Amino acid sequence: MLPVLSVEGLSASYRKNKVLDNVVFDVEPGTMTSIVGPNGAGKSTLLKVILELHPRLAGKVAFFGSPYPKVKSRIGYVPQRGSVDWDFPTNALDVVMMGLYGKIGWLKWPKRSHREKAMEALAEMGMADYASRQISQLSGGQQQRVFLARALVMDADLYFLDEPLAGVDAATERAIMATLNLLKSRGRTVLVVHHDLQTVEDYFDHVLLLNRSVIAHGPTEEIFNESNIYRTYGGTLRWRGARSG
Amino acid sequence: MTLGLSHNAQWVLLSTLILGTAAGIIGCFAYWKRQSLMSDALSHAALPGVIIGFAILGVKNLPVMIAGAAASALFGALIIHWIRSSSRVKEDAAMGIILSVFFGFGVMLLTFVNRMAGANQSGLDSFIFGQAASMVSKDVWLMSGLALLVLFIAIVAFKEWKLFLFDAAFAKGLGLSSRWMNSLYMFCLVLVIVIGIQAVGVILMAALLITPAVSARYWTNSFKWMMVLSALFGGGAGVIGTLLSAYGKGWPTGPFIVIAAASLFVFSLALGIRKGLLVIGIQQYRQRRQLNQPSVQNLHLPERGGSG
Numbered sequence: 001m002l003p004v005l006s007v008e009g010l011s012a013s014y015r016k017n018k019v020l021d022n023v024v025f026d027v028e029p030g031t032m033t034s035i036v037g038p039n040g041a042g043k044s045t046l047l048k049v050i051l052e053l054h055p056r057l058a059g060k061v062a063f064f065g066s067p068y069p070k071v072k073s074r075i076g077y078v079p080q081r082g083s084v085d086w087d088f089p090t091n092a093l094d095v096v097m098m099g100l101y102g103k104i105g106w107l108k109w110p111k112r113s114h115r116e117k118a119m120e121a122l123a124e125m126g127m128a129d130y131a132s133r134q135i136s137q138l139s140g141g142q143q144q145r146v147f148l149a150r151a152l153v154m155d156a157d158l159y160f161l162d163e164p165l166a167g168v169d170a171a172t173e174r175a176i177m178a179t180l181n182l183l184k185s186r187g188r189t190v191l192v193v194h195h196d197l198q199t200v201e202d203y204f205d206h207v208l209l210l211n212r213s214v215i216a217h218g219p220t221e222e223i224f225n226e227s228n229i230y231r232t233y234g235g236t237l238r239w240r241g242a243r244s245g
Numbered sequence: 246m247t248l249g250l251s252h253n254a255q256w257v258l259l260s261t262l263i264l265g266t267a268a269g270i271i272g273c274f275a276y277w278k279r280q281s282l283m284s285d286a287l288s289h290a291a292l293p294g295v296i297i298g299f300a301i302l303g304v305k306n307l308p309v310m311i312a313g314a315a316a317s318a319l320f321g322a323l324i325i326h327w328i329r330s331s332s333r334v335k336e337d338a339a340m341g342i343i344l345s346v347f348f349g350f351g352v353m354l355l356t357f358v359n360r361m362a363g364a365n366q367s368g369l370d371s372f373i374f375g376q377a378a379s380m381v382s383k384d385v386w387l388m389s390g391l392a393l394l395v396l397f398i399a400i401v402a403f404k405e406w407k408l409f410l411f412d413a414a415f416a417k418g419l420g421l422s423s424r425w426m427n428s429l430y431m432f433c434l435v436l437v438i439v440i441g442i443q444a445v446g447v448i449l450m451a452a453l454l455i456t457p458a459v460s461a462r463y464w465t466n467s468f469k470w471m472m473v474l475s476a477l478f479g480g481g482a483g484v485i486g487t488l489l490s491a492y493g494k495g496w497p498t499g500p501f502i503v504i505a506a507a508s509l510f511v512f513s514l515a516l517g518i519r520k521g522l523l524v525i526g527i528q529q530y531r532q533r534r535q536l537n538q539p540s541v542q543n544l545h546l547p548e549r550g551g552s553g
Contacts, residue, residue, distance in 0.1 A: 053414050077418045082414045088277065089468045098408050102419040107401055134466045150415075 002157050003048070004029045004189045010059030012042070013051045019045050021213045023059070027206075032184050034194040034203065037210035038233050043193040044080065046210065048159050052075055063158065073102055076156035078147050080163050087135050092112065092146045093131040095134050096121055099150035123147040126175050142171030148176055159183060161192045165199075177203055200224055254491050257444075260385040261483035261502070264441050265453060267392040270399045271437045272454035273461070273472050276429055277410040281458075282285050283325070285451035286340040288438045290321025292351025292447045295372050300358050303548025305368065307384045307443070311391075314439040315335045319403075321347050322431065324422040333431045348447070375446030375499030377487045399472070402429075407468050444487070446499035453479060463517025478513075482506035 003026040010023040012197040019042040027033060035043050048054035050061050052068050063071045076099075086204040096118040097110055104110050115191060122128050130138065138146065144164055161180075165173050180190050180203075194200060200207060200220065207224045209232040216228040250258065294317025298310035303349050328339040368379045380388070399406065406513060408416045409426045417423050434454075441450050457478035461471045485490045486502025515522050 031427070051418060053417060072418065072420050075418065077415065079412070079414055083414060085277075087468045088411045089471050090407070092465075094407075098412070098415065098419075101404060101408055101416075104404075106405060106421070109375070109404065115303075236344065 001026055001029065004064060005191070006060075006062045006065075007050065008060040008062075008081075010046070010049060010061065012045055012055040013057060019212060022212070023213055025208060025217045027213050029189050030184060030187050031206045032180060032190045032192070032204050033206035033208055034192050034200050035208045035210055036147040036197065036200060036232070037215075038172060041211040041232075042182070043157070043210055047191075047193060047211050051075070051160065073154075074157045076151040076154045076159045078151045078159070078161040078164055079139065080166070081144050081147065083162075084172055086138075086143060088135065090128060091132050091134055092122060092138065093118055095135060095146050096149045096153055102154070117153055118149070121152040124152060125149045125205055126171075136208075139169070141168040141190065142163060145172055145175060146166050148179060149184075151178065156188070157190045159191065161190070162209070163193050163195060165192075166195060175204060196228065249472070251344055251380065252492060254378065254386045256303055256382060257380050258484060258491075260294045260380070260389045261377055261487040261498070261541075262480045263389045263392040263396075264437075264444060265457075265481065265483025265502070266449075266480035267395040267399075267479075267500045268437050268441060268453045268483075269457035269475035269477070270463075270472050271395060271433050272456075272458040272479065273468075273475045274399075274406060274410060276433060276458040276462070277512060280429065280434075281451070281455045282340055283322075284336065284434060284438065286344040287322060287324065287435060288447050289351075290347035290448035291315070291318040291380060291404045291439055291442055292348055292372065293317045293354055294320075295371065295442065295447075296351055296354040299369060300354070300361070303361070310372075311439045313386070314442060315435050317347065317440060318435050319431070334504055349445070354431045371446070373446050373448060374443070374497035375444050375449065375502070376495075377444040377498040378491060378495075380443060386445065388443070390524075391436055398429065398433055402512050403469070403472075408435055412415040412466075441477035444498055445502055446497065449503045452503040452506055453482065456503070456510050457482065460506075460510040460513040460517075463513040463519055463521050464518055475551055478506065478509050480516050 005027040007023055007025050010020055011018065019040070023046060035046065037043050044053065047055060050123065061068065064073060068075075071182055093115070097114060099121075100110065100114045100118060103191045118125040119131060121129065122131055125148055127142060127145050127149060128143060148164065149163075151161075164176050170175070180192070183190055192204070194204070201224060203219055204217065207216045207220045209223065209228055211232050215232045216223045246546025264513070272281075272284070275281050291314035293481045294313035294315065296313075297317070299305060301313075301385070302309055325336065325339045325343050328334050328342070329336045334342075352373075355373075358369065366395070368376060371379050405416075405421060408419070409421060413423050416426070437454065438450055442451060445453055457475040458471070460478050461474035464474050465471050482502050482505040485496055485505040489501040489505070490496040490498040513521065518524060
C-alpha cells in the first residue's frame with residue numbers, strides 16, 4: 001500500500017545549527033504515531049519542514065505519493081498553542097470556522113451550513129457551551145480543544161499535531177485522545193509530537209524516536225524499549241519503564 | 246451643511262474623512278502584526294522621496310511625489326528587513342536607525358531644494374506637519390481614490406486578513422500564501438502613508454494609523470467591530486482635525502488630527518467597555534466588597550464546579 005507520508009533524507013537547520021539530519025521514514029495509513037525525543041531533537045521542526053513552514057536543506061517529502069501543494073486540503077495541522085496570540089479579538093466558534101476557509105472559498109463569506117459544521121466540531125470536543133466565548137478567556141486546555149476542533153472541521157486524511165497534550169488538564173487530555181482515536185477508527189492517519197514517555201504505550205500504536213535523525217521507528221511494542229529510548233535520550237533520561245517496571 | 250467652509254475645503258474635509266477611515270483599518274492590521282512602530286518608520290522614510298520627486302520635475306505634482314514617497318518608504322522597509330535578517334541588530338533598533346536617517350536626509354534635501362527658484366511657494370514644508378488646505382481638487386481626487394482602493398482591499402478580503410493576522414502558519418496550510426499577504430499588507434500600509442502625508446505630514450502620519458486601532462481595542466472583543474470602530478475613530482479624527490485647522494489661517498492639519506485621535510484614545514482608555522479603566526475599577530471594587538463580606542458559603546464552597 002502507498003504510504004500516507006514518505007520522508008526521504010530530510011535535513012534542516014536553524015541558523016548555523018543543523019537540527020535535522022537525513023531523516024527517513026514512511027507512515028502507513030490508519031496509524032497513530034507519536035514523535036518522541038529530547039528537547040531540541042527537532043520534533044516541531046520536523047513537522048514544520050514537512051509542511052513547508054520551514055525551509056529544508058535537502059530531502060523529499062511525499063503525501064499520498066504527491067508533493068505537498070497538490071494535497072494541502074487533505075492535511076490538517078494543529079500548531080502549538082503558544083504559536084498564536086490568544087488576545088486576538090475573536091471567539092471560539094470563529095477560530096473553528098477558520099478550518100473551513102479553504103472549503104468556503106477565498107473572498108467568499110461563510111454560510112449557515114459552515115457555522116453549523118463548526119458548532120458540531122466544537123460539540124465533539126465538549127466545547128459547545130463556549131462557542132461565543134472570547135478566546136482569551138478560555139483555559140489552556142480549552143484553547144487546545146478549540147484548535148483541535150478547527151482541525152476536525154477540515155475533514156483531513158492526515159493530521160499533524162504539535163504537542164497537543166502539553167500543559168492541558170486531565171479532562172482535555174481525555175477529550176483529545178478520544179477524538180484522535182475516533183479519527184483513527186475512521187481510517188485517518190495521525191502524527192503527534194509528544195513529550196510524555198509514560199503515556200506513549202497507552203496512546204499510540206506507532207513510535208518515531210527522533211534525535212536530529214530517526215533513532216527507531218515502528219510499532220510501539222517492537223520499538224519502544226529501554227535500549228532505543230536510551231539511545232534517543234542519551235544519559236539525560238530518568239525513565240522507569242511505564243508498563244514493565 | 247457647509248460649516249462656513251469654502252467649496253474646496255468641503256472636498257478636503259471629505260478626503261481626510263476617507264483617509265482617516267482607511268488609516269484606521271490598516272492601523273488595525275499593523276496593530277495585530279505588531280508593526281505599529283514600522284508605520285512610523287515608513288512615514289518618516291517617505292520624506293526624501295517626496296523632495297526628490299519635486300526636485301526632478303521642479304513643480305509640485307502630487308502623483309510624482311506620491312510615487313517618490315512610496316519608493317523611498319519601500320526602500321526604507323527593505324533596508325530594515327535587510328538589517329534585521331543579516332546582522333545582530335534587532336528590528337526596533339533597525340527601525341530607529343532608518344526612521345532618523347531617512348528623515349534627516351529628507352530635511353537636508355528640503356533645505357537645498359528650498360533654495361531653488363519658486364520652491365518656497367511650493368508648500369513643500371507642508372509635507373512635514375501636514376497642510377490639508379493646500380490640497381487642490383486634483384489632489385483630493387487622487388487621495389480619495391487611493392484610500393477607497395485600500396478600503397476595498399481590506400473589506401473584500403476581511404476573512405483572509407483575519408486568518409492571516411491570527412495564525413499565518415495555519416493560513417499557509419490552507420493555501421493562503423504568507424508572502425502574498427505580507428506584500429499586500431505592505432502595499433496597503435505604504436499607500437495609506439503616502440496619500441496621507443500631504444494632509445497629516447510625515448512626522449505625525451503614524452499617529453493616525455496607531456491611535457484609532459488602540460482606541461478601538463477598548464470597546465470590543467470582535468475583530469470586525471475593532472476594524473469598524475478604528476475606521477470611525479480614524480475618520481472622525483481626520484474630520485475634526487481638518488475642521489479645526491481650517492478655522493485658523495495656515496494652521497497645520499497634522500497636529501490637530503493627532504490631538505483629535507488622542508482625545509478619542511483617552512476617552513476610550515477611561516470609559517471603554519472592554520478593559521477601560523472605569524470598568525476595571527468597578528469590577529475590582531465589587532470583588533473587594535464581596536471578599537469583605539465573608540459568609541460560610543463563600544468560605545467553604547467553590548463558586549462553580551467543572552474543569553476550568
